[in-house]
Amino acid sequence: MSKICVIGTGYVGLVTGTCFADMGNDVTCVDIVEEKIARLKRGEVPIYEPGLAEMIARNVRAGRLHFTTSYREGLADSEFIFIAVNTPTGSTQGSADMRYVEMAARMIAEELDHYAVIINKSTVPVGSGDVVTRIIRTHLARPDVSFAVVSNPEFLREGAAIQDFLNPDRVVLGSSDMEAAHRVAALYLPLRAPIIMTDIYTAEMIKYASNAFLATKISFINEIAQICERLGADVKEVAVGMGYDKRIGRAFLDAGLGYGGSCFPKDVRALAHMADEAGLHPQLLHAVMEINQDQRRLVVDKLVSILGSLRNATIGILGLAFKANTDDMREAPSLDIIRWVTGQGALVRAYDPVARETARQAMEREGIRLDLVTFCSNAYEAAEQADAIIIVTDWNEFKSLDMVQIRNLMRRPVLIDGRNIYEPREMVSLGFTYRGIGRGTGPAATVLPASDSTTPPPAPTRERTLIGEGDEYR
Numbered sequence: 001m002s003k004i005c006v007i008g009t010g011y012v013g014l015v016t017g018t019c020f021a022d023m024g025n026d027v028t029c030v031d032i033v034e035e036k037i038a039r040l041k042r043g044e045v046p047i048y049e050p051g052l053a054e055m056i057a058r059n060v061r062a063g064r065l066h067f068t069t070s071y072r073e074g075l076a077d078s079e080f081i082f083i084a085v086n087t088p089t090g091s092t093q094g095s096a097d098m099r100y101v102e103m104a105a106r107m108i109a110e111e112l113d114h115y116a117v118i119i120n121k122s123t124v125p126v127g128s129g130d131v132v133t134r135i136i137r138t139h140l141a142r143p144d145v146s147f148a149v150v151s152n153p154e155f156l157r158e159g160a161a162i163q164d165f166l167n168p169d170r171v172v173l174g175s176s177d178m179e180a181a182h183r184v185a186a187l188y189l190p191l192r193a194p195i196i197m198t199d200i201y202t203a204e205m206i207k208y209a210s211n212a213f214l215a216t217k218i219s220f221i222n223e224i225a226q227i228c229e230r231l232g233a234d235v236k237e238v239a240v241g242m243g244y245d246k247r248i249g250r251a252f253l254d255a256g257l258g259y260g261g262s263c264f265p266k267d268v269r270a271l272a273h274m275a276d277e278a279g280l281h282p283q284l285l286h287a288v289m290e291i292n293q294d295q296r297r298l299v300v301d302k303l304v305s306i307l308g309s310l311r312n313a314t315i316g317i318l319g320l321a322f323k324a325n326t327d328d329m330r331e332a333p334s335l336d337i338i339r340w341v342t343g344q345g346a347l348v349r350a351y352d353p354v355a356r357e358t359a360r361q362a363m364e365r366e367g368i369r370l371d372l373v374t375f376c377s378n379a380y381e382a383a384e385q386a387d388a389i390i391i392v393t394d395w396n397e398f399k400s401l402d403m404v405q406i407r408n409l410m411r412r413p414v415l416i417d418g419r420n421i422y423e424p425r426e427m428v429s430l431g432f433t434y435r436g437i438g439r440g441t442g443p444a445a446t447v448l449p450a451s452d453s454t455t456p457p458p459a460p461t462r463e464r465t466l467i468g469e470g471d472e473y474r
């Protein structure tokens with residue numbers, strides 16, 4: 001059992017702290033926001049993350065998980081101090097705002113009275129490990145105390161955060177102090193994941209390069225979707241066909257409204273900024289960002305091309321958070337879409353299974369006219385008297401709606417499927433004017449399973465038979 005302090009109780013801090021506690025360690029989570037800590041102490045979890053509330057409660061009950069606003073309390077006897085504070089976009093050029101990490105480093109230095117390994121879990125620009133080391137060294141209240149700094153980027157996804165933390169594809173550790181890095185590695189050994197030990201710059205870059213690569217896959221398939229749409233091919237089937245190639249893989253090839261969230265947008269921007277600052281010309285990263293922005297515009301263009309003017313039209317929006325299974329509204333496509341349609345005179349009926357309060361707050365922050373937005377308590381309510389519906393996130397409950405009922409509730413049966421969750425032909429046969437993203441109307445695709453037999457298999461009876469399509473990568 002190790003004594004661990006986690007600085008920051010956002011997604012990453014809470015999940016890191018709770019999972020390490022669940023693995024038998026003694027963990028104290030520190031945050032400067034008193035209200036957050038007060039809520040956590042009352043047993044309330046400030047974010048929506050499946051399974052997290054139960055896991056926190058279990059570990060608090062077992063006496064392994066504590067919350068405080070006091071660095072002194074959190075740091076007391078801690079062998080490991082994880083920094084997991086936010087690093088949002090800080091300037092119009094896209095650089096990462098390091099002020100929270102720097103503040104955390106200073107506050108650690110002011111309270112540290114024993115040797116500890118300080119581990120940076122926040123996503124930070126290459127070279128930040130040196131900055132943290134310098135800040136701590138400069139501000140140490142006890143200059144005789146020694147410490148080590150290790151970079152340990154986090155790869156969890158919101159909505160699957162616990163599962164991702166406990167079953168990582170890899171753990172990355174970067175440090176110039178290999179003994180300290182090995183101590184951190186020992187914490188992760190129970191997870192039985194490959195552990196990559198490298199220098200601190202490389203560890204920091206692995207995080208940005210991974211996110212930028214995934215974002216590139218998304219923009220790539222979105223560009224292919226636009227071409228498919230023009231030429232009559234179907235991007236969903238193209239993705240399946242590409243995904244069978246093991247060198248490509250099926251993951252992150254879902255065309256749609258582009259990426260949003262607390263990570264991809266800011267991390268691609270920050271990486272491009274790092275390259276710009278280094279005198280390079282990161283043209284691929286700039287193209288990735290441009291295509292991503294275009295995807296959001298495209299759905300509104302589709303809407304206008306069907307409805308003509310949006311003035312006084314009622315638009316149902318299904319899904320508000322940046323993706324399913326989270327209430328996180330950071331850089332959610334819904335915000336741009338709602339701003340644009342209300343800007344053109346439309347009224348919005350919005351529904352998300354969990355993002356309601358966070359959505360309202362985000363819209364307020366973004367200056368969206370809330371008097372034009374009605375928050376509904378289910379998808380059917382959002383469809384009432386709507387001139388069109390836009391599916392913005394792919395929550396499971398949106399995949400199994402009674403579409404006949406939805407159609408009957410609408411004033412005009414226009415369906416813009418921003419996540420390609422419905423079959424175009426089916427929707428058209430139900431009477432919808434349907435637009436997906438890059439969906440074709442061409443001939444049916446058939447995938448026959450690999451077979452040892454040389455006898456030809458019977459002809460498939462189903463249209464668009466995609467045997468094995470799918471979700472195995474999730």
Ligand SMILES: NC(=O)c1ccc[n+]([C@@H]2O[C@H](COP(=O)([O-])OP(=O)(O)OC[C@H]3O[C@@H](n4cnc5c(N)ncnc54)[C@H](O)[C@@H]3O)[C@@H](O)[C@H]2O)c1
Binds near residue numbers: 030101
């Ligand atoms: N959200 C994700 O899915 C995810 C996944 C991997 C990596 N990351 C990275 O992890 C970092 C944290 O992300 P997040 O989404 O958890 O952020 P968040 O905004 O949800 O939470 C950050 C928390 O840190 C607290 N904080 C800020 N300054 C502090 C200080 N000086 N002392 C104590 N607490 C302080 C804030 O009050 C907040 O509670 C970011 O660098 C992010 O890029 C995020």
Ligand SMILES: O=c1ccn([C@@H]2O[C@H](COP(=O)(O)OP(=O)(O)O[C@H]3O[C@H](CO)[C@@H](O)[C@H](O)[C@H]3O)[C@@H](O)[C@H]2O)c(=O)[nH]1
Binds near residue numbers: 258
């Ligand atoms: O094929 C796809 C896959 C994802 N998305 C979108 O991409 C965004 C990000 O999705 P996802 O990666 O599932 O969510 P995050 O929680 O933002 O996680 C990403 O960002 C985290 C923060 O850095 C990393 O830790 C994770 O590894 C990385 O997947 C969302 O808007 C998705 O809708 C697509 O449009 N198409």
